[in-house]
Amino acid sequence: MHGRVIAVGDIHGCPNALNALVAAINPKSDDMIVTLGDYVDRGLDSKSVLDQLIVLANRCHLVPVLGNHDEMMLHARDGEADFQDWMTVGGDATLDSYGSTGTLSHIPTEHFRFLEQCVSYFEIKTHFFVHANYKPDLALDQMDDHTLRWLSLRDSVPGPHYSGKIAVMGHTPQPDILDLGHLICIDTNCWDGGWLTALDVVSGQKWQVNEQGYLRTD
Numbered sequence: 001m002h003g004r005v006i007a008v009g010d011i012h013g014c015p016n017a018l019n020a021l022v023a024a025i026n027p028k029s030d031d032m033i034v035t036l037g038d039y040v041d042r043g044l045d046s047k048s049v050l051d052q053l054i055v056l057a058n059r060c061h062l063v064p065v066l067g068n069h070d071e072m073m074l075h076a077r078d079g080e081a082d083f084q085d086w087m088t089v090g091g092d093a094t095l096d097s098y099g100s101t102g103t104l105s106h107i108p109t110e111h112f113r114f115l116e117q118c119v120s121y122f123e124i125k126t127h128f129f130v131h132a133n134y135k136p137d138l139a140l141d142q143m144d145d146h147t148l149r150w151l152s153l154r155d156s157v158p159g160p161h162y163s164g165k166i167a168v169m170g171h172t173p174q175p176d177i178l179d180l181g182h183l184i185c186i187d188t189n190c191w192d193g194g195w196l197t198a199l200d201v202v203s204g205q206k207w208q209v210n211e212q213g214y215l216r217t218d
């Protein structure tokens with residue numbers, strides 16, 4: 001049996017926010033934390049974020065979902081075109097955090113290994129978790145990667161999933177938690193002056209911290 005089930009929104013290279021959020025949650029070994037992806041890019045220290053997540057995985061049951069930015073970092077190893085694609089969406093800031101502008105060679109294997117074991121989706125009895133979006137009439141294992149990792153809520157707001165489960169997602173920045181009942185988006189734009197949000201999906205308890213480490217709860 002698990003303790004709490006807590007979803008965490010897009011971290012995007014914000015180590016102070018992640019550190020303060022984990023301190024506020026104070027996860028126990030039987031708690032499950034589902035991070036919704038986009039650990040890297042945009043913010044100032046993606047390296048530190050991945051370091052913290054690897055430590056967190058040893059402290060509680062961490063289920064990391066793969067975001068489109070994390071996927072692009074993995075693909076950057078495949079060739080120059082993929083590398084340049086990643087640079088244009090914020091990979092340059094990520095490389096800077098490793099002190100290695102222009103090359104992947106300073107990124108530890110352990111960090112790539114962490115991203116490689118991220119999942120495309122995760123589900124519990126009452127909820128499912130994806131990075132970006134879903135198709136209401138399809139089983140999770142039938143959904144394409146574009147929908148799961150890229151499709152913005154600005155382009156498509158899905159209706160309730162046929163399973164009756166509540167969808168929990170990130171990817172599309174919101175001024176505050178977007179709760180449509182059948183769909184909850186908790187990307188609250190931490191890297192750009194907003195908040196990093198955590199939500200206990202069973203109790204509804206939420207925590208929000210900004211990159212300055214300021215915590216607000218309800």
Ligand SMILES: [Mn+2]
Nearest residue numbers: 038067068171
């Ligand atoms: Mn994203």
